[in-house]
Amino acid sequence: MPNPGPSLSRFLIEQQRLPGSTCPAELRLLIETIARACKVINHAISKGALGDVLGSLGSENVQGEVQKKLDVIANDLLLDSNEWGGHLAGMASEEMEAIHLIPNRYPKGEYLLLFDPIDGSSNVDVDLTVGTIFSILLAPEDSAGRDVEERDFLQPGRRQVAAGYAIYGPQTLLVLTVGSGVYEFTLDSEIGSWRLTDGPLTIPAGNREFAINMARRRQWSPAITRFVEDRLQGSEGPLGEDYNMRWTASMVADVHRILKRGGVFLYPADHRAGGRGKLRLLYEANPMAFLIEQAGGAASDGAKRILDAEPIGLHQRIGVILGDKAEVAAASGARS
Structure with missing residues (x-):
């Protein structure tokens, strides 16, 4: 032992x-x-x-x-x-x-x-x-x-x-x-x-894995839809790589997997509702973003760094994309 x-x-x-x-x-x-x-x-x-x-x-x-x-x-x-x-x-x-x-x-x-x-x-x-x-x-x-x-x-x-x-x-x-x-x-x-x-933990780079709630697909922006579709097409798609998809319905479990294995977690804002997110900035997004950045990753709301967001209320919600820097940049950079 x-x-x-x-x-x-x-x-x-x-x-x-x-x-x-x-x-x-x-x-x-x-x-x-x-x-x-x-x-x-x-x-x-x-x-x-x-x-x-x-x-x-x-x-x-x-x-x-x-x-x-x-x-x-x-x-x-x-x-x-x-x-x-x-x-x-x-x-x-x-x-x-x-x-x-x-x-x-x-x-x-x-x-x-x-x-x-x-x-x-x-x-x-x-x-x-x-x-x-x-x-x-x-x-x-x-x-x-x-x-x-x-x-x-x-x-x-x-x-x-x-x-x-x-x-x-x-x-x-x-x-x-x-x-x-x-x-x-x-x-x-x-x-x-x-x-x-x-520890200290470092997010492994290059793991072809993402976590997202597919049931909310109708709420995604066109950019997030393209990001996910490109990965679902696997080796036959534009990226030429097979990806795995995981979803636990527990942010802690999904983020822990990313810290240990790499990949990206997405809970994007609702494109139909003026960017309204699901996750809470102060209780979920900020602490997880701090951990992810400390482990060498990135955390974005789809447009800017989560840790730079200025809170306006205790229960403010925000879109969340975090994990492997390259994957976060791909998901955030293609925003439309």
Whole structure:
């Protein structure tokens, strides 16, 4: 059996000690708290029907989507785990309409946490892969001495100080960047520890694989349609190469495959609706774009770099194309 790398805590402490570190102690402690919450979420998922976490609640979230039981359970776990530690000024979640202020009975910190508690929650009931996505920002300097407001969270993705996701699959993984590469940790359930098992990750170039939801084909622009059709034609088409297509209906699973194997993920904006996207800028697109760029890839909304997008609302949506730089350029450059 291969020897695993250091624990998450040791890895972060070593990052903290590096010259010019991008991981100060307060950020390290916040990431460790998030990672502990993800272990609890993983345990809830693993119990399935035995833990009464399957199925829907019958309510809708702010997005107008039917909430799964696990969406609410994971959201509450992340709030409860992170609000008392003294590292945060506030939180925002895909499942909540407004931001979550740190209660006055707890000390406040300088960071903002944004998260999608369960990405791909429709997969839970059929035992497919789901995940938790998170993004960490510094609260603006002018927020010192006051409660943070929604506008404080509306920062472009390039200002993220850390981002990552937990993936609950055959193995439970935590994939993380603090701005100095992307690293993968595996949960050792016997001792309850995250251990470094890969990294720094670099997206393999040239893999002929793409991930897209074909059911939304009628919403694509002519350029995206051409991009996909050229690849579907394989060796007999204009590219002269056979491509594989994959789609999991969980962004975490599809992006993780791209980080490990290469290729491109597309969830383009709706060409018929003035460029309205499906994925959320703050909770999904920004953290994934940060990870992908840190691993040597590219992330575009079809016209510009995702990390340069200026947010205008907590639940803003955006088109997403990310992965292999050449494939992202081909999909974005042919836009019409």
